[in-house]
Amino acid sequence: MTVSFRDSIALHANALSLREKRNEILASNIANAATPNFQARDFDFEAELARASGPAASQGSGVDATLGYRVPVNRSLDGNTVELSVEQMEFSENTLRYQTSLAFINRRISGLMTAIKGE
Template identity: 60%
Template sequence: MNALKEHISFQASALSLRERRNTILASNIANASTPGYKARDVDFEREMSRQVGESPVFKTNARHMDSLAGTGGDALQYREPLNPSLDGNTVEMSVEQMEFSENTLRYMTTLTFLNRRISGLMSAIRGD
């Protein structure tokens, strides 16, 4: 059973993280007119590396700091606005919509990869 889990675990983790990111981006879009709202996002590559157990940046010296230092437990980060608004809201609809569209496309691609992995396993089990 562990072999099956290991076979699909990376794609399943990526799918879960993509879903979480879509929720965060949708929240940003929903709060575009809320004064003082700070747009948030997740660094997908860094978070996937953390979940898989790999460091996205290699330390070349023992005195170097870890690459995830200061990001917090959930790794949510605030987006730096290109054009800050007067009311303190940092949501920029064009940026949020582009990020949401790209993440949705990548979500569907990850889902396709996961379905193909599962279909491959099913074919192997059936002996096709």
């Protein structure tokens, strides 16, 4: 059974795309922390990765996440639902996981290059 290059890194490539999208959303939440009535957004990463990597995912469609609203622990008086400490923690964790996915892809490519060269 032959495995294509795309298939060998698809999971991590989808993870990178979703992590990038999530970073943009979290950065937007942080940037709007002082905007009255702003509603913090996010998505369930694991569910979206399963959907993007599952058998129903089409080959060329890319990754698109379904956004939801974050439920705040302490809603502010101006209606803003951004909790800066939560958003910063989520952003930091997501960035670390992005870097980890990138490292997995780099290792996979390095392993494939070694196999191609016959070393």
